[in-house]
Amino acid sequence: MKIGELAKRSGLTAHTIRYYERIGLLPYADRDRSSRRDYDPSILVWIEFLGRLKTTGMPIRDMLLYAELRDRGSGTEAERRALLERHRESVRARVDELNACLLVLDTKIGGYAETEQRMKDYDATLPERRRKPVGARSARTR
Amino acid sequence: MKIGELAKRSGLTAHTIRYYERIGLLPYADRDRSSRRDYDPSILVWIEFLGRLKTTGMPIRDMLLYAELRDRGSGTEAERRALLERHRESVRARVDELNACLLVLDTKIGGYAETEQRMKDYDATLPERRRKPVGARSARTR
DNA sequence: TCTTGACTTAGAGCGCGCTCAAACTCGTAG
């Protein structure tokens, strides 16, 4: 598989794939006779996992640590596991943090909802012909 | 309250407070006779809310939109609410994404746990004097 | 044979969100 094909399948750009190889996140790819990279499809599994680490906010320097352990192969399982367990904890903490913020957002949005309700109630007390047209906004709101 | 005090109380650095003012995230602060910023403690509430937006991954350019609506005051509530509702959706999506990744991490970590268990089982089949010392690691693991 | 387009490399550039530096002004304590 050439780099363009891998790019399509992985969702990365060819630029990014080369960049990842340069920094050591992807193993050095075998080249064909004209020095083009030729990939085994199994690389997709690794790229997908790297994507998970990235999605969960792991910095590249930590992914590199993991990639190095992986390259060293057997004997590094305990370290790899420990690294992932530490990361999992940080992701859980992040989820908790986001959920806490969601509660604050709910409250804030609820406050605006109340404001709107009070405005509707107020409008309803006005004589028919003085009510604001539906969808009306204040002049400054453009 | 001077900027140093506000920095302490808000958790931002004085540098960052000035930067936020420069870009419009914080309102222009009143200066005392010797042009030092003098803050009303109520600014802390706003800074804390900005912190929530930041924590939840809102880019500064969007916080600026919200800050501008806030500055314009009444008549912008519906827009502010809509902005926060859109943001809340993106945060919820992010939480879902993180939870999905957590499942993958669980599986991966579970795989390493199995490997370790198989190694322990294997060690247990060896004669007493040939067992690895507790905590032993393979030579390459340094 | 010629052209096209996908690839190669090394290295420069970019957008984000700060973070720091330089040169200066004040107000207060010793």
Place this chain on the structure above:
DNA sequence: CTACGAGTTTGAGCGCGCTCTAAGTCAAGA
């Protein structure tokens, strides 16, 4: 009076993670 520490401004610099450019190679199709 002097020295210090905390503040002021403008603008440069930084770390991250890409993203793009330039100049070149190569293979396949018209």
